[in-house]
Amino acid sequence: MIPKSLRYWYRSAFKLLVLIVLLLGVFFRFVALAERPYWHDEVYTLLRASGHTIAEITTQFFNGQLIDRSDLLQFQQITPEKTWLDMIRSLIVEEPHRVPLYCAIVRFWMQTFGNDVAALRALSALFSLCVFPALYWLCIERFAQPLTAWIAMLLLAVSPFHVYYAQEVREYAFWTVTLLVMFAALLRAIRVQTKAAWSLYGLSIAVSLYTMLLSIPLVISHAFYSNKNRRALFWGCSLSIPWLIIVALNLSQAQRMNAWMSRSIPIQALIGDWITNFQFVFLTENLTGRFNLVFASASVLLVFLSIKSLIQHSPKAVWSFVLLLIVPLVLCIALPDLVLGGLRSTNSRYFVPTYLGIQIAVAHWLATRIQSGSHRAYWKFVLLAILTAGVLSCSAQIFQNQISDDKTIAELINRTSNAIVISNEVSDQGGGTIGDILALSHLVRSETRFQLVIQPQVPIIPNQSNIYVYKPLNYLQQTLQQSYQLQPIYKQQLFRLLPK
Numbered sequence: 469m470i471p472k473s474l475r476y477w478y479r480s481a482f483k484l485l486v487l488i489v490l491l492l493g494v495f496f497r498f499v500a501l502a503e504r505p506y507w508h509d510e511v512y513t514l515l516r517a518s519g520h521t522i523a524e525i526t527t528q529f530f531n532g533q534l535i536d537r538s539d540l541l542q543f544q545q546i547t548p549e550k551t552w553l554d555m556i557r558s559l560i561v562e563e564p565h566r567v568p569l570y571c572a573i574v575r576f577w578m579q580t581f582g583n584d585v586a587a588l589r590a591l592s593a594l595f596s597l598c599v600f601p602a603l604y605w606l607c608i609e610r611f612a613q614p615l616t617a618w619i620a621m622l623l624l625a626v627s628p629f630h631v632y633y634a635q636e637v638r639e640y641a642f643w644t645v646t647l648l649v650m651f652a653a654l655l656r657a658i659r660v661q662t663k664a665a666w667s668l669y670g671l672s673i674a675v676s677l678y679t680m681l682l683s684i685p686l687v688i689s690h691a692f693y694s695n696k697n698r699r700a701l702f703w704g705c706s707l708s709i710p711w712l713i714i715v716a717l718n719l720s721q722a723q724r725m726n727a728w729m730s731r732s733i734p735i736q737a738l739i740g741d742w743i744t745n746f747q748f749v750f751l752t753e754n755l756t757g758r759f760n761l762v763f764a765s766a767s768v769l770l771v772f773l774s775i776k777s778l779i780q781h782s783p784k785a786v787w788s789f790v791l792l793l794i795v796p797l798v799l800c801i802a803l804p805d806l807v808l809g810g811l812r813s814t815n816s817r818y819f820v821p822t823y824l825g826i827q828i829a830v831a832h833w834l835a836t837r838i839q840s841g842s843h844r845a846y847w848k849f850v851l852l853a854i855l856t857a858g859v860l861s862c863s864a865q866i867f868q869n870q871i872s873d874d875k876t877i878a879e880l881i882n883r884t885s886n887a888i889v890i891s892n893e894v895s896d897q898g899g900g901t902i903g904d905i906l907a908l909s910h911l912v913r914s915e916t917r918f919q920l921v922i923q924p925q926v927p928i929i930p931n932q933s934n935i936y937v938y939k940p941l942n943y944l945q946q947t948l949q950q951s952y953q954l955q956p957i958y959k960q961q962l963f964r965l966l967p968k
Contacts, residue, residue: 493625504869508903514544519554540909564718570639596634602648609655620831626858646676673704685796732809745816752861774833793825878911
């Protein structure tokens with residue numbers, strides 16, 4: 469029997485732990501938002517929200533003429549010439565697989581606060597804060613156990629995976645919120661059986677589907693969980709039919725944009741990426757060698773024991789619900805890669821619901837052990853160790869995020885005044901370096917100019933000494949080497965063009 473005074477001390481210590489970890493989680497999401505430069509995918513978000521297309525950029529600028537840095541930046545900004553309809557059109561004609569809700573929110577945010585990198589990343593960070601109440605609601609609805617909810621929030625607060633995507637101008641933080649609300653709304657609707665609750669659930673389905681099409685397998689799984697939700701499920705899905713028709717009509721374009729996902733990689737490399745991504749939920753992914761194997765094995769064991777305990781000691785309605793988060797995207801993405809080949813599953817961001825389910829399972833396992841199991845002090849130590857690993861990982865991530873190839877390349881280019889950057893693209897529809905070129909335009913000096921071409925074009929080289937070649941395709945590199953020296957400066961990504 470634990471003395472009353474000691475129980476009070478434990479409760480006070482746990483409340484302090486919750487407060488400290490949650491505050492650290494908020495800090496990690498908002499610190500150094502502008503230090504990590506935009507990368508390829510993020511500038512595509514700016515491009516779509518601004519209502520521009522890749523074809524417009526290539527037609528106007530990829531012709532071998534010298535253009536200013538500002539010419540590239542204008543395609544990543546809100547202008548009066550481009551309307552909300554242009555934003556929708558941009559997605560339809562070039563990325564129909566990307567649904568428009570998040571881009572619409574980003575466009576509104578850009579109109580209100582501008583397109584400064586810190587301002588735009590703050591939007592994702594704010595969405596990531598909304599994850600906490602949504603996760604708490606889901607855990608209370610499913611487990612009716614506050615300790616599970618609090619531990620789940622703590623795990624998510626200092627998860628390096630969630631912190632990383634809370635600082636990216638992409639839809640993943642917002643998608644996380646929509647998923648948690650959708651699953652919690654389903655449980656509440658089943659519990660209270662009111663029209664308002666079912667309406668909220670149906671609306672949450674539509675919002676999630678208009679955020680990411682990868683919500684489709686999860687929505688389908690709900691039909692197998694309960695037969696009481698069919699009507700709400702139907703009308704929630706029906707709201708997304710217009711965009712699904714657009715995807716069907718433009719399927720070839722969607723397939724072309726995602727053709728890179730079909731490239732095969734060795735199975736051992738595929739599984740290695742799975743392990744690295746899996747570990748990223750709890751610990752930084754930049755560990756190497758023996759340490760990586762040790763921590764990855766510990767993470768796998770932790771999750772295995774958590775899911776095993778959940779299935780063995782919980783009613784079917786409880787554990788099957790958690791598996792609805794974990795399993796669908798594993799079956800839809802990872803399994804096809806394993807059987808048919810491909811590298812879709814190497815992208816950890818596609819497994820947001822899987823990782824949420826895993827964290828909930830771990831939180832329930834630890835809460836159960838701490839509350840009713842033996843060796844309570846041991847399980848509290850395990851929880852503290854996991855949280856400490858997360859805090860250290862997120863702290864290291866602050867500095868790792870400031871290191872990037874493009875940032876180093878821009879610093880090298882910026883050493884020269886009035887530099888010219890030559891680069892190229894595979895076709896007028898992109899598919900190669902255009903995202904990297906747009907990202908680089910944010911980092912180089914204002915007087916820097918670009919000279920861009922589409923394969924197999926070769927630019928007429930100006931008679932200047934401050935010329936760089938950025939990520940040249942093989943044809944361009946070989947052609948330039950016939951008349952010039954290409955001096956490698958950085959990782960075969962940046963060359964200095966010198967006379968022979």
